[in-house]
Amino acid sequence: MEDRYAKGLKNLEKIHPEASKALMNNLQDIAPDLGRFVVEFPYGDVYDRPGLDLKSREIATVAALTALGDTKQELKDHIKGALNVGCNRQEIIEVIIQMAVYAGFPRAINGVYIAKEVFEELDEKNNI
Amino acid sequence: MEDRYAKGLKNLEKIHPEASKALMNNLQDIAPDLGRFVVEFPYGDVYDRPGLDLKSREIATVAALTALGDTKQELKDHIKGALNVGCNRQEIIEVIIQMAVYAGFPRAINGVYIAKEVFEELDEKNNI
Amino acid sequence: MEDRYAKGLKNLEKIHPEASKALMNNLQDIAPDLGRFVVEFPYGDVYDRPGLDLKSREIATVAALTALGDTKQELKDHIKGALNVGCNRQEIIEVIIQMAVYAGFPRAINGVYIAKEVFEELDEKNNI
Amino acid sequence: MEDRYAKGLKNLEKIHPEASKALMNNLQDIAPDLGRFVVEFPYGDVYDRPGLDLKSREIATVAALTALGDTKQELKDHIKGALNVGCNRQEIIEVIIQMAVYAGFPRAINGVYIAKEVFEELDEKNNI
Amino acid sequence: MEDRYAKGLKNLEKIHPEASKALMNNLQDIAPDLGRFVVEFPYGDVYDRPGLDLKSREIATVAALTALGDTKQELKDHIKGALNVGCNRQEIIEVIIQMAVYAGFPRAINGVYIAKEVFEELDEKNNI
Amino acid sequence: MEDRYAKGLKNLEKIHPEASKALMNNLQDIAPDLGRFVVEFPYGDVYDRPGLDLKSREIATVAALTALGDTKQELKDHIKGALNVGCNRQEIIEVIIQMAVYAGFPRAINGVYIAKEVFEELDEKNNI
Numbered sequence A, B, C, D, E, F: 001m002e003d004r005y006a007k008g009l010k011n012l013e014k015i016h017p018e019a020s021k022a023l024m025n026n027l028q029d030i031a032p033d034l035g036r037f038v039v040e041f042p043y044g045d046v047y048d049r050p051g052l053d054l055k056s057r058e059i060a061t062v063a064a065l066t067a068l069g070d071t072k073q074e075l076k077d078h079i080k081g082a083l084n085v086g087c088n089r090q091e092i093i094e095v096i097i098q099m100a101v102y103a104g105f106p107r108a109i110n111g112v113y114i115a116k117e118v119f120e121e122l123d124e125k126n127n128i
Helices: A002-015 A017-028 A032-046 A054-068 A072-084 A089-103 A105-127 B002-015 B017-028 B032-046 B054-068 B072-084 B089-103 B105-127 C002-015 C017-027 C032-046 C054-068 C072-084 C089-103 C105-127 D002-015 D017-028 D032-046 D054-068 D072-084 D089-103 D105-127 E002-015 E017-028 E032-046 E054-068 E072-084 E089-103 E105-127 F002-015 F017-028 F032-046 F054-068 F072-084 F089-103 F105-127
Strands: none
Touching: A002 A017, A002 A032, A002 A054, A002 A072, A017 A032, A017 A072, A017 E105, A032 B089, A032 C032, A032 E089, A032 E105, A054 A072, A054 A089, A054 A105, A054 B054, A054 B089, A072 A089, A072 A105, A072 E105, A089 A105, A089 B032, A089 B054, A089 D105, A089 F032, A105 D089, A105 F017, A105 F032, A105 F072, B002 B017, B002 B032, B002 B054, B002 B072, B017 B032, B017 B072, B017 D105, B032 D089, B032 D105, B032 F032, B054 B072, B054 B089, B054 B105, B072 B089, B072 B105, B072 D105, B089 B105, B089 C032, B089 E105, B105 C017, B105 C032, B105 C072, B105 E089, C002 C017, C002 C032, C002 C054, C002 C072, C017 C032, C017 C072, C032 E089, C054 C072, C054 C089, C054 C105, C054 E054, C054 E089, C072 C089, C072 C105, C089 C105, C089 D032, C089 E032, C089 E054, C089 F105, C105 D017, C105 D032, C105 D072, C105 F089, D002 D017, D002 D032, D002 D054, D002 D072, D017 D032, D017 D072, D032 E032, D032 F089, D054 D072, D054 D089, D054 D105, D054 F054, D054 F089, D072 D089, D072 D105, D089 D105, D089 F032, D089 F054, E002 E017, E002 E032, E002 E054, E002 E072, E017 E032, E017 E072, E017 F105, E032 F089, E032 F105, E054 E072, E054 E089, E054 E105, E072 E089, E072 E105, E072 F105, E089 E105, F002 F017, F002 F032, F002 F054, F002 F072, F017 F032, F017 F072, F054 F072, F054 F089, F054 F105, F072 F089, F072 F105, F089 F105
């Protein structure tokens, strides 16, 4: 249905427009349908649901990606996404630190390093 | 420091008082210090930090436990905890459904079944 | 789009009709949309794609579920699904044994026990 | 080579003779070669190597199984194995508690509960 | 037994001769026995078994490595291995996309990127 | 309590003084409290406990980090830590090889490569 893709794009625009464009480009020649699925299922179906605000959704996603490990690019994208929908930097750091309790210190430390990289990239961009 | 334990107990009291008493009892004769660590580190150090409200902390924890798998008892406790600090049932279900995107459908389906069990237990208790 | 749900049901009918009905029933009152997502995304979008036959798809799924762990119900369903789309029992056991190499012996041993349970259930059912 | 199987049996005899017999029996009719692989590769090849004593090997295994999760039966077997090759109960509990740092509190708490079950089974057996 | 090593080499020659030589070289001075174990157990014992064809075995392995995460080099090797035993590129991409369902989108996206890298390396090599 | 931090620093000094200073520096401006937690909880509370010697503790940690995956920096630090508290290189390699049994060959191979990197760094440093 056209609608799911359109709704997905609208949600992606709110959450992380640049990251999603990069993803689409990277998948274009190898697995374009996976790119379409990303728009349609996570962003068109799931993030579009009522019942949980986008800020809470991004908190859940940052927590899960930190806990799962080996998700660096996605975690970077969702840290930016969390900032874009109303989290502040300290809230993001708190979510990641909390993962030390549930997934162990190595995941939390890696997550904080990834957040640091994101924040530095954003600061550099703002300084230009 | 006395304070960490006291602060931890205070936070546990807000989040899931019954679950933590059961945990302490279960650990009492086998690893009492692990019980003390649970009070002091997660609840005394981490959940006590400013910068993220308790409701957001429980959303992050429900997300992580669902994604990690093999955490049934902890997930049950934190679903109750999330309810106790202001989440409603639909919000919890939304967090768990969202994990289908990041950790796959089996984790999300298991998480929903666990939530269902918790809600039924609570309803039974309220009916008595 | 109506089509996705219809296509998903058709694929589910081929792969594991009983398991999916049980899943839908279990999710009905707690997270019916997750049930719908299962029909639409995995079975309507993914399993419906050309380019890989259903038997190979079930081999991939049995492998992944064995490797991930804490997926007992899903693994049971997909072992039956694999049988329904043309795998024989020995092929399924071979896939699971092979996981000892990639995910370690505990996952492979658990997987074999789960397959044994499925085969015994099927044999009992056929004897009635 | 006969030798690997014989060496494996000898090591299994030292580490956990009962558990391995139960495993062999359970696998006999469904995947007997996986049973043979368990004897030959982990116990014939790996545990037989010089360079690390059996007690240290069991400490490593208890740590890994606790961290990985969804390994209850194997963890029970290796807790008994650790006791059989010279660990005392406190050492085993310490290894498991330490996993709170690396794999999070839920894995450590589950591990301690499993150890408790093992110790109680052993105590019951000794009281008969 | 000489046989296992010889059988393993023969299977490795069919599946991914270059990757296995690189692995042996890398392990030579640090853990040569682990290199030998790789030849003997996975390739001499497991891949040599009747009951499942090599193409299906590689599909199972690509699925599992994608789902487990943090397995980049092994996944690259087995994508090449899958091509060498009869999978086409589209089948490999389909297996990886399917993992979005069972292990979440981040694992599937990473897997597709790794496949892309492999395909580009092969195309470059063929163009020289 | 001052004591926990002081005890933690003392244990870190024994285990891996350089790694911990690097960690503190890296966390200083982004999440200094996570740095403090690392000193206080793992090293002040856990590693300080009687009942398990430091060498056994490092064996457990190297095993767990190898098995969990996506823990490269932490594994490097703990391989050095294991050497600092009395493990020799062969013992460390044995622990990592053994993980092939419990977490699969990819984790063991990655672990051995990481150990190789650590040993080469140490040899270079000693040659200067």
